[in-house]
Amino acid sequence: MIPKNLLILGSTGSIGKSTLDVVDAHPDKFRIRGLAAFSNVALLAEQCKKYKPEAVCLVDESKADDLKAALKGEEVQLLFGEQEIVKFAAFPFVDIVVNAIVGAAGLLASYETVRIGRTLAVANKESLVCGGPIFPELARQTGAKILPIDSEHSAIWQSAMSGKESEIRNIILTASGGPFRTTPK
Secondary structure (H helix, E strand, O other): OOOOOEEOOOOOOHHHHHHHHHHHHHHOOOEEEEEOOOOOOHHHHHHHHHOOOOOEEEOOHHHHHHHHHHHOOOOOEEEHHOOOOOOOOOOOOOOEEEEEEOOHHHHHHHHHHHOOOEEEEEEOHHHHHHOHHHHHHHHHHHHHEEEOOOOOOHHHHHHHHHHHHOOOOOOOOOOOOOOOOEEEE
């Protein structure tokens, strides 16, 4: 079996680390091509040394020198800044982009992934909510696949895929977190 090449956006967060646990459990099935994080230089450098990606992206440009120092001697392309994360989503020779970036910040990376016809494993609900009907239509046009991997929307997707659309009357999402968690009804 040829391993799937992964790009993990948000590799230092909980979903990113869980994704890397899956890679560790199935090293014959997955290869890390790129890792991206917002600001956790220490963990990103540790991940880079372990998984040997071709490139890493750090969004927080103020920590660029720290990452350069932490990865001195490593053969890895370094990218920095918010705009680079979108370009990073189009990194060559990637089969699956895992988008675990928190909040609306992941929207453009999700869009770029789908626009070029790649598989998007999305843990970022905000991308799908903000993108609305754009994502499914764009995926149809480009042949991209969108796979929800966070618990709530993955459960809904799996349920929807197991039956007929006509069997679904309502979908109720619980508010498990986020900025509106404590907002009164």
